[in-house]
Amino acid sequence: MDEGVRVRFAPSPTGALHVGGARTALFNWLFARHHGGRFVLRSEDTDRERSRPEWERAIMDALSWLGLDWDEGPDKGGPYGPYRQSERLDLYRAEAERLLARGDAYLCFCTPEELARRREEALAHGLPPRYDGRCRDLTAGERARLQAEGRRPVIRVRAPGAGTTVVEDLTRGAVAFDNDKMLDDFVILKSDGWPTYNFACTVDDHLMRISHVIRAEEHLSNTPRQLHLCRLLGYDPPRFAHVPMILAPDRSKLSKRHGAVAVEEFRAAGYLPEAIVNYLCLLGWSPGDDREIFTLEEAARLFTLERVNRTAAVYDVEKLTWMNGHYLRAADLDRLADLVEPRLAAAGLLDGERPDRPWLKRVLAAVRDRARTLAEIPDLVSYFFREPDTYEDKGVRKHFQPEAAGLLEEARAVLAGLEPWTVEAIEAAYRGLAARLGIAAGALIHPTRLALTGRTVGPGLFDVIYLLGRERCLERLERAVRFIRAGNPALVEAQQVGGKN
RNA sequence: GGCCCCAUCGUCCAGUGGCCUAGGACACCACCCUUUCAAGGUGGAGACUCGGGUUCGACUCCCGAUGGGGUCACCA
Numbered sequence: 067m068d069e070g071v072r073v074r075f076a077p078s079p080t081g082a083l084h085v086g087g088a089r090t091a092l093f094n095w096l097f098a099r100h101h102g103g104r105f106v107l108r109s110e111d112t113d114r115e116r117s118r119p120e121w122e123r124a125i126m127d128a129l130s131w132l133g134l135d136w137d138e139g140p141d142k143g144g145p146y147g148p149y150r151q152s153e154r155l156d157l158y159r160a161e162a163e164r165l166l167a168r169g170d171a172y173l174c175f176c177t178p179e180e181l182a183r184r185r186e187e188a189l190a191h192g193l194p195p196r197y198d199g200r201c202r203d204l205t206a207g208e209r210a211r212l213q214a215e216g217r218r219p220v221i222r223v224r225a226p227g228a229g230t231t232v233v234e235d236l237t238r239g240a241v242a243f244d245n246d247k248m249l250d251d252f253v254i255l256k257s258d259g260w261p262t263y264n265f266a267c268t269v270d271d272h273l274m275r276i277s278h279v280i281r282a283e284e285h286l287s288n289t290p291r292q293l294h295l296c297r298l299l300g301y302d303p304p305r306f307a308h309v310p311m312i313l314a315p316d317r318s319k320l321s322k323r324h325g326a327v328a329v330e331e332f333r334a335a336g337y338l339p340e341a342i343v344n345y346l347c348l349l350g351w352s353p354g355d356d357r358e359i360f361t362l363e364e365a366a367r368l369f370t371l372e373r374v375n376r377t378a379a380v381y382d383v384e385k386l387t388w389m390n391g392h393y394l395r396a397a398d399l400d401r402l403a404d405l406v407e408p409r410l411a412a413a414g415l416l417d418g419e420r421p422d423r424p425w426l427k428r429v430l431a432a433v434r435d436r437a438r439t440l441a442e443i444p445d446l447v448s449y450f451f452r453e454p455d456t457y458e459d460k461g462v463r464k465h466f467q468p469e470a471a472g473l474l475e476e477a478r479a480v481l482a483g484l485e486p487w488t489v490e491a492i493e494a495a496y497r498g499l500a501a502r503l504g505i506a507a508g509a510l511i512h513p514t515r516l517a518l519t520g521r522t523v524g525p526g527l528f529d530v531i532y533l534l535g536r537e538r539c540l541e542r543l544e545r546a547v548r549f550i551r552a553g554n555p556a557l558v559e560a561q562q563v564g565g566k567n
Numbered sequence: 568g569g570c571c572c573c574a575u576c577g578u579c580c581a582g583u584g585g586c587c588u589a590g591g592a593c594a595c596c597a598c599c600c601u602u603u604c605a606a607g608g609u610g611g612a613g614a615c616u617c618g619g620g621u622u623c624g625a626c627u628c629c630c631g632a633u634g635g636g637g638u639c640a641c642c643a
Binding site: 509 | 577591594605606636642
């Protein structure tokens with residue numbers, strides 16, 4: 067039974083993969099993997115105006131990056147291809163001809179303009195805007211005349227008439243639609259011969275042996291149309307499961323105006339795929355207990371449609387960001403270094419040279435608790451690569467009082483002769499110096515941090531000293547002493563060290 | 568507007584008639600740890616939309632109202 071599970075993700079390549087689409091793809095993937103079934107990728111590029119090959123590529127890249135691999139698709143083929151609707155036109159045409167031959171469909175010569183006008187009129191009279199069926203029973207002569215006017219016909223399918231269509235939805239139960247209200251004679255083949263969504267989708271789901279259609283709730287009201295087509299075409303319909311929508315913080319449908327919503331934008335902003343995927347799992351589904359952190363594989367093991375809820379979810383970047391921080395802290399340091407290096411280069415911190423790998427890893431280990439995204443890291447580590455060009459204002463006032471100069475000189479002397487150069491030895495030396503001077507360690511530590519990093523916050527100072535190395539520490543301490551002695555806030559001297567306090 | 572779906576902390580999720588004095592997470596506040604900031608730990612504040620039923624007993628079942636969302640194309 068399980069081996070029959072075949073699901074699909076069928077995006078239209080008219081834009082980037084956004085979080086809503088990603089979540090739909092994710093649920094399909096989880097369902098397929100849970101059942102040991104197949105996950106099919108199908109490109110629904112029947113909107114000739116807006117579809118672009120670049121978008122198809124971008125969507126596939128985003129899916130791959132998220133770790134959602136497909137078993138059949140436009141790029142890798144499969145037994146039921148092609149997997150691009152623009153390459154399946156003859157299939158739709160053939161099915162449309164079958165309906166035409168049986169009288170279940172007919173040619174309609176109404177123009178888009180005429181239809182739009184009638185729709186407006188209906189709306190103005192408070193009536194539902196349905197097709198009025200005026201081309202339903204055209205005689206051959208009338209058809210010829212309309213054809214001669216230069217009108218290009220569409221093919222419409224006949225509505226079923228009175229009755230109800232029940233969608234047995236796996237997540238919502240039975241949903242009944244009144245045929246009279248829901249179904250009019252809708253278009254299945256446009257005047258250019260290309261199929262409409264409902265038609266292409268129905269034909270493909272059948273031909274591709276799709277067992278479960280898992281998609282966003284916005285498609286629920288399309289389902290009666292697809293069921294009607296299945297009936298006319300003699301298809302055994304797939305099972306349907308409509309999953310809740312993902313909404314923007316203002317509870318409206320997600321769009322670009324809500325900031326970053328595309329997966330690739332999150333990638334660029336320094337989010338990790340496992341964080342995005344984990345977060346998306348939690349939007350509309352849960353494993354049933356309080357666990358929130360899990361891998362794709364664990365989620366696949368736990369995933370069932372029964373546990374998908376029915377409530378639209380507002381998506382919250384804050385929590386995603388928190389989760390990203392969690393995965394940043396858990397990430398393998400070599401991988402982290404690979405991800406961060408290009409960002410350091412882009413930030414101009416590398417001077418074309420590759421940093422020493424073991425050293426870089428230690429630097430990252432030292433700062434990553436303070437980062438929530440990769441994008442924050444260059445700034446957090448900048449002083450490891452170049453001298454700070456300013457001293458933080460409030461730090462200067464607090465830690466660079468005149469007496470600090472002497473302290474820093476003492477510290478410099480201690481570091482100058484310290485052996486061995488280890489974090490432990492540095493700490494022991496610093497604490498020893500503080501004790502000898504009869505001051506709190508903090509009174510030494512804070513000015514030193516400011517001198518070395520230009521900042522008042524950062525990783526533990528002894529790690530910073532160790533990672534910076536003796537030479538740079540001595541230079542920076544010396545420079546800070548000069549800065550203080552010059553009697554800050556002496557603007558001239560501040561400028562001299564490159565700052566603009 | 569018609570039709571459809573939905574309704575627990577600000578947000579996400581748990582809760583399937585008594586285990587609920589409603590649980591967890593993010594965010595928020597406090598404290599602890601601590602050289603700073605984080606991270607981590609502990610604690611706190613914070614919700615069952617409303618009104619009727621059903622029942623010995625409703626967050627849980629039914630009906631209605633209200634609210635939110637979706638959909639009504641030669642877009643998908």
